[in-house]
Structures are given as C-alpha cells and as structure tokens.
Amino acid sequence: xxxxxxxxxxxxxxxxxxxxxxxxxxxxxxxxxxxxxxxxxxxxxxxxxxxxxxxxxxxxxxxxxxxxxxxxxxxxxxxxxxxxxxxxxxxxxxxxxxxxxxxxxxxxxxxxxxxxxxxxxxxxxxxxxxxxxxxxxxxxxxxxxxxxxxxxxxxxxxxxxxxxxxxxxxxxxxxxxxxxxxxxxxxxxxxxxxxxxxxxxxx
Amino acid sequence: xxxxxxxxxxxxxxxxxxxxxxxxxxxxxxxxxxxxxxxxxxxxxxxxxxxxxxxxxxxxxxxxxxxxxxxxxxxxxxxxxxxxxxxxxxxxxxxxxxxxxxxxxxxxxxxxxxxxxxxxxxxxxxxxxxxxxxxxxxxxxxxxxxxxxxxxxxxxxxxxxxxxxxxxxxxxxxxxxxxxxxxxxxxxxxx
Numbered sequence: 001x002x003x004x005x006x007x008x009x010x011x012x013x014x015x016x017x018x019x020x021x022x023x024x025x026x027x028x029x030x031x032x033x034x035x036x037x038x039x040x041x042x043x044x045x046x047x048x049x050x051x052x053x054x055x056x057x058x059x060x061x062x063x064x065x066x067x068x069x070x071x072x073x074x075x076x077x078x079x080x081x082x083x084x085x086x087x088x089x090x091x092x093x094x095x096x097x098x099x100x101x102x103x104x105x106x107x108x109x110x111x112x113x114x115x116x117x118x119x120x121x122x123x124x125x126x127x128x129x130x131x132x133x134x135x136x137x138x139x140x141x142x143x144x145x146x147x148x149x150x151x152x153x154x155x156x157x158x159x160x161x162x163x164x165x166x167x168x169x170x171x172x173x174x175x176x177x178x179x180x181x182x183x184x185x186x187x188x189x190x191x192x193x194x195x196x197x198x199x200x201x202x203x
Numbered sequence: 204x205x206x207x208x209x210x211x212x213x214x215x216x217x218x219x220x221x222x223x224x225x226x227x228x229x230x231x232x233x234x235x236x237x238x239x240x241x242x243x244x245x246x247x248x249x250x251x252x253x254x255x256x257x258x259x260x261x262x263x264x265x266x267x268x269x270x271x272x273x274x275x276x277x278x279x280x281x282x283x284x285x286x287x288x289x290x291x292x293x294x295x296x297x298x299x300x301x302x303x304x305x306x307x308x309x310x311x312x313x314x315x316x317x318x319x320x321x322x323x324x325x326x327x328x329x330x331x332x333x334x335x336x337x338x339x340x341x342x343x344x345x346x347x348x349x350x351x352x353x354x355x356x357x358x359x360x361x362x363x364x365x366x367x368x369x370x371x372x373x374x375x376x377x378x379x380x381x382x383x384x385x386x387x388x389x390x391x392x393x394x
Contacts, residue, residue, distance in 0.1 A: 024372055027227040028316045075284065079277040087273060102323040105276045109316040111228065177387060178222055182380030186373045193368035 006131055013135025019112045020143035021192040026112040030144060031181040032103050037160050040148030041141070042096045046089065046104060048137035050081045051113050052130065059121040059129035074117040075108070082108045112140060150184055151175045206337050209330075213341035216390055219317050220349040221383040223324070226317030230350055231375055233308070240354035241347065246308040248343025250290065251321050254283055255339025258322035259332055279322045287312055317346060353379060 004012075019025045026047070033043040057077050058065075065073045086104045089097040097104065107113070116136055121129040152158055155175030157165035174180045219225045226247070233243045258279055266272055291309045295302045312318060321342055325335045356378050365374050 024228075024231065027231070028224050028320075031224040031227065072281075072284065075280055076277065079280050083273060083276050086276065102320055102327055105323050106225075106316055106320055108276055108280050109319045174384070177383070178224065179380045179384035179387065181224070182376045182383055186369070186376030186380060189376065190366070190369040190373040193373070197368065 006128075009128060009131045010135040010138075013132065013137070013139040014142060015139070017136075018139040018143060018192075019115075019136055020140060021189060023112075023115075024189075025115055026110045026140065027185075029103050029106065029110060030147065031178070031185060033100055034144055034148035034151055034181060035155070035176055036152045036158075037145070037148045039096065039099050040144040042089070042093070043100060043103060044137070044141040044144040046085045046100075047107055047110060047113070047140055049085055050078060050107050050110075051116065051137050051140075052133045053081045054078045054113055054117060055121045055129040055133035056126060058117045059124060059126045062122050065122075070122065071114075071118070074114055074122075078113055078117070079108050112136060147181075147184060147188065150188075151180055155180060206334065209334055209337050210341040211389075211392060213338055214345040214348060215386060216392065218345045218349055218386055219320070219342050220346060221379065221386045223320060225320040226315050226346055229308075229312075229315060230346075230353065230379070231372055234350050234354040234357055234375070237351060237354045237358060240350045242304050243308045244343070244347025244350050245304070246312060247315065247317065247346050248340065250287060250309070250312050250318055251343040251346070252336065252340045253286060253290065254318050254322055255325055255335045257282060257286060259325065259330070259335040262322075262326050263332075275323070275326060280319060283318055283322065287318075317342075349382070352382060356382075 013019070015022075017023060020027070020030050029043050029047070034040040054074070054077050058074060082105060085107065086097075089100070089104060116133060120132045124132070149159065152160075153164070154172045157163060157169045157171050172180070175184070213219070217223065220227065220230050229243055229247070234240050261278060261282060262275065266275060266278065287309060291302075294309075321339055325338055328338075330338055353375065357375060360374060360378070369377070
C-alpha cells in the first residue's frame with residue numbers, strides 16, 4: 001500500500017477499484033436515485049461529503065478506538081455526518097430532499113463508506129485517507145453520473161431537465177421504472193468487464 | 204382492508220428489492236442456491252418483524268415526544284446493530300437447529316440496508332403500531348419471494364450460455380430487471 005504514489009492512490013478509486021463497477025458496493029442508492037441526473041448527482045455529492053469527513057475523523061482518531069468496538073465507532077461517526085447532510089438538504093434543498101426520500105438517511109448503511117473506514121482509514125495516515133476518500137467518491141460520482149445520464153436521456157429525452165432529444169424521440173418508459181435501473185446497470189457492468197479484459201490482453 | 208392493502212403492497216407492488224432497491228447486496232450475494240436464499244429470506248423476515256416493532260416504539264415513545272426526530276438515523280442504526288447481535292445470541296441459546304439454519308446469515312443482516320430502510324420508511328409513512336408490524340412482516344415475505352425467485356432462475360442460468368463479460372452480477376441484474384418489470388404489472392391490484 002505504502003508504495004503507491006498519491007496519484008495512484010487517487011486513480012484506483014476511479015477505475016481499478018471503482019466502488020460500483022468493480023467492487024459492487026453501494027448498489028442500493030446507485031439503482032434507486034439515478035432516474036434523473038439531478039437526483040443522482042445530489043446523492044453522489046451527499047455521499048462524497050459523508051465519506052470524506054468520516055475518513056478524516058476515523059483516520060485521525062484511529063489510535064484511540066479499541067478494536068473490539070471499532071465497527072460501532074465507525075457507524076456512529078458516519079451516522080453523525082449523514083444526519084448533518086440530511087438536515088442540510090432539508091433546510092436548503094427541500095425539493096431534492098423530498099425526491100431522494102429515505103435514501104439520504106440510508107447513506108449510513110452504504111457499504112462503500114463503512115468499507116473504506118475498515119479497509120483504509122483505520123490503517124493509513126490522515127492525508128492518504130483523504131486522497132483515498134476523494135478517489136472512491138470520484139468513482140462513485142462517475143458511476144452515478146453515467147447511469148443517471150443514460151436513464152434520463154433514454155427515459156425522458158432530457159438532460160438535467162433540458163430537452164435534448166428532438167420531437168421524433170419517444171421516451172422509453174422502462175428506463176424510468178425500477179426495471180430500467182437494473183438492466184442498465186447490468187449492461188454497464190458487462191461493458192466495464194469487457195473493457196477490462198480487452199486492456200489486459202493488449203498489455 | 205387497509206391492513207390487507209399494506210400487505211399486498213409490501214409483498215408485490217412496492218417490493219423491497221424490486222421497487223425500493225433495498226437489500227441488493229444479499230439479493231446478489233446469497234442468491235446462487237434456492238436453499239440458502241430461502242434461509243436468508245427467513246432470517247430477514249424475522250429481523251424485519253422485530254425491527255418494525257422496536258423502531259416504532261423508539262420513534263413514537265422516545266424520539267417524537269421529546270422532539271428528537273433528528274436523532275432518528277443515529278438511534279435506528281445503533282438499535283438495529285445491537286438488536287441483531289442480541290437476536291443471534293438468543294437464538295444460539297434457545298434453539299440450536301434454528302441457529303444452524305439462520306446463524307451465518309444473521310451478522311450479514313446488520314449491514315443490510317433493507318432493515319434500516321424498513322425502519323425509515325415505516326417512520327416516514329407514519330404507520331400506526333399494528334400497521335408497522337404488518338408492514339415489517341410482509342416486507343420480509345416480499346424479500347423472501349424476490350430472492351427465492353431469482354435463486355431459482357440463477358440455478359438454471361448456470362447451464363445457459365451467458366456472454367463472458369456478463370457472467371455473475373451482470374446477468375443477475377438484467378434478470379432482476381425483467382423480474383421488476385413483471386412485478387410492475389401488480390400495480391393494477393391496488394388502484
């Protein structure tokens with residue numbers, strides 16, 4: 001781990017260890033809120049906030065946490081930041097908070113965040129944990145952006161709420177439905193694996 | 204009538220896995236064999252029923268009367284985590300055969316978003332006590348139904364010729380999508 005440069009530490013979250021496409025973590029919010037780009041991005045940014053600050057706190061107090069209760073401690077730290085994010089969204093972006101429904105509080109059980117605390121922040125310095133959290137959240141933002149852009153474009157013919165498809169375009173209702181989320185993500189996982197195997201072979 | 208509507212809605216129409224996308228991790232992870240999928244479903248149903256009771260009590264007897272709604276997230280997650288541990292210890296003492304059947308799945312459930320989601324959705328919908336209990340139980344049944352169905356399909360898929368990159372999670376998600384589409388047809392039952 002220590003041999004990785006700062007750049008590599010950041011980049012691994014984007015592709016090699018992308019939380020959604022490669023590790024299959026955090027699938028619930030990924031599928032649930034990607035009907036439109038706006039809700040997808042709001043979710044991704046809220047998760048980013050929680051991940052970065054939890055990593056900072058956990059990595060700075062890692063020596064004080066007894067190992068028997070470490071998971072419980074992580075959960076309390078994460079839950080505090082999720083509460084902050086939830087209250088913030090309710091206060092300043094009420095319509096987005098309504099659209100996201102129970103999924104903002106559910107960030108607390110997002111396995112990406114707990115996973116990074118256990119696998120990385122509890123063993124590495126504050127600086128490295130910050131870079132790692134930034135990388136992982138960028139990977140999460142990337143995944144949610146791709147998924148929600150495809151679903152909004154095909155499902156409503158819009159992007160960020162603006163009409164981009166011409167009048168000839170008939171929206172695919174299925175993309176807005178839960179079924180569309182499952183199928184799109186399944187196909188994207190397949191494409192990610194295909195790219196991976198192609199690049200491996202050429203090396 | 205109202206209670207029957209909650210039951211049908213939680214099992215078929217607003218199925219936890221296929222409508223709310225909660226509990227996807229066990230849905231993909233423990234759905235390779237029908238037997239283990241069924242045990243997982245039972246364990247989830249069991250914990251969901253208890254969670255519905257406990258979270259309702261906490262929410263309506265402690266948090267709301269004292270104006271502490273903003274502590275919902277922290278208190279629910281802590282209570283659920285300790286509850287699962289307690290249930291695990293209790294079952295191990297009382298009924299070893301049941302522990303054999305559910306044991307390894309119980310710890311996994313702590314991090315299962317379906318349980319936390321259940322507590323939050325029940326609080327959001329402001330269910331009464333009886334409604335919350337029915338909601339918890341029937342959501343568990345809905346989860347069991349979905350995970351057993353997909354396990355059945357995946358057992359058959361082992362013999363099918365799936366394109367290499369889609370093997371594993373990819374094809375499971377696509378199958379889940381088609382199942383969600385089928386479940387979508389149940390919406391007509393409620394209106």
